[in-house]
Amino acid sequence: MITDNSKHTSTIYYSRNVPHLSMDTYDYNTANKFRPWYSKNKFKTLVIDISQDEKDLLSSYQYRVRRYVRKASEMRLEYNIHRSGEDFYDLQKSIVQFNPNVTYYPYSLLTPRPHRLFTTIKTSKFGILSMHGHLLDPENSQCLLSMNISRYREFQDSKVRQLAGMANTFLFHRDFMHFNKMGFTKYDMGGFEIDTLKQFKKGFGGNVVHYYRYKPLLSSFIRKIKNKIQ
16 A cells, blocks of 8 residues: 655555545545545556566567567666656656646655655666656555656657657666566556557556546545636
């Protein structure tokens, strides 16, 4: 189970219980329960078995993903691990100019916490090309991809765009290997609902898992009021 706190709310991930009354959001929950205090949504995500060795992991990928990983491994791409999401915050400020639909995360969700880990892939010429944010659940040997940002849309040159896309694919592979060494066995791709991302995520193999998200109705009502006032 993971408890992640932002400025005003708390979200509980992978909890086996949903209380009848709480102001917390319960996300990635497998229990289908009747809770009138909450709005409940069912969704799908893709979970990758990262307990395999690298050879077996690569063989579970689709051909395109394997080819990207092998090509990227021959390049001088630098993989880094960070406790702070400061680079993520800076990246999203520039990327939102090229893709206004990108999810914008407040700094309160990017500050160092024991359960948060950020990874980047970069080159000496272009700097960071892609960055992932993770929430770690040692209790279930599982890590959740909570944030993913890529500079793909920022580049006009087709070759550089291809490099950015390849770097993001390679970053996932390096993440799998790194978390495997940390003792994690499952990597949750953080959803499987957006059509434009389904094909990309399917390239890594894995199994589709159904989850439920419980949000307290009162907090949603307060948020709507605040938005109207602003």
